[in-house]
């Protein structure tokens with residue numbers, strides 16, 4: 001599973017009343033946040049989250065993520081009233097971009113291994129290894 005946006009997406013409880021979140025009393029003024037990485041990488045939610053498995057999103061297959069999980073726990077664009085305003089445009093761009101990239105280029109991972117994706121948990125994932133590199137060749 002992709003990590004999604006790895007910023008805290010903070011919110012402040014209020015403006016004038018406390019909140020109850022998952023049964024916990026959270027006083028007005030408290031900064032709360034969702035760690036998308038830890039939802040997308042939670043094996044209790046997504047089967048084998050570390051595996052590249054595009055079949056999760058293909059209708060009709062045995063690996064298809066249930067609609068309930070997708071609705072509640074798929075958060076690349078956040079959720080709620082301040083979620084991404086550009087979600088529909090972003091999906092159009094993603095389909096166009098990836099379709100064109102895979103059609104026009106051959107790509108292979110270059111000098112990057114799974115060990116480079118190890119991270120320290122500080123609410124957000126903090127990476128300290130090499131950055132991801134790829135070798136790209138035009139198909140023409």
Ligand code: HEM
Pocket residue numbers: 005009010076077078081082083084085086087089090094
């Ligand atoms: C893959 C592409 C994109 C991703 C993953 C993404 C993700 C996000 C996320 C996670 C937020 C919520 C931030 C928060 O909760 O504080 C956000 C907010 C926002 N996004 Fe995107 N976004 C994408 C593309 C776009 C595009 C193409 C547009 C506009 C053309 C856009 C416009 C906005 C706006 C205006 C907000 C603020 C909404 C608000 O605060 O009410 N985004 N985006």
